[in-house]
Amino acid sequence: VVIPGIVPEKNTYAAVIVKKVDAGTRAKTSINELLRP
Secondary structure (H helix, E strand, O other): OOOOOOOHHHHHHHHHHHHHHHHHHHHHHHHHHHHOO
């Protein structure tokens, strides 16, 4: 989530964190689906 009015550097940093969390969540979801019988 990007909030307008914040320093661009912080916005970029937050965007990177969101992308990492999203990628990690997708990876966990994929693993869980593979482990299900």
